[in-house]
Amino acid sequence: QLQLQESGPGLVKPSETLSLTCTVSGGSISSSSYYWGWIRQPPGKGLEWIGSIYYSGSTYYNPSLKSRVTISVDTSKNQFSLKLSSVTAADTAVYYCARWEIAVAGTDYWGQGTLVTVSS
């Protein structure tokens, strides 16, 4: 059974860089059938797609966050990562990593989510 697990600091100071890693187990990240991505949800609010990456390293970002986001993949570790720079309180959210099945056109596996709070 595929599992995704987010890891990283739960507290980040304003203006600093938020860094999270998603470890994939029970399946290979090096598959042509999937994108891997990040989605966030501010407390009490809706879902926001942050960006996605293909195993080859091709990346796709939400235009509203593009200037601050970097997503990378490490196929040797079966992991992908998110960096969001110059964070503010508005970036406080639960961050989910997820798998997007291209043929299905849906996000079929999600991590449990990790709350990241931006505060001094």
Place this chain on the structure above:
Amino acid sequence: DIQMTQSPSSVSASVGDRVTITCRASQGISSWLAWYQQKPGKAPKLLIYAASSLQSGVPSRFSGSGSGTDFTLTISSLQPEDFATYYCQQANSFPPMYTFGQGTKLEIK
């Protein structure tokens, strides 16, 4: 960018009721639409993909329809475990930018 608008933002219903949630895309997306269910404190769960295809393991009381710009999610007979928030997500664009609707909270009447 493609914008997704859901309606209503919230709805109250009773067990056994039939409920329909609507999602509208700002431009045509063919049938590239997915629906998700999210319960408090949990990750979303994929219900419907390609507008009308039921994800494996999802009860048949859930159904989706539509194409182009207008889509619906229908729950034919509400069960207690269906009270949750529902999101639509478009998947039409390449490069992939998978915008979500703002969500519809389904509450017990």
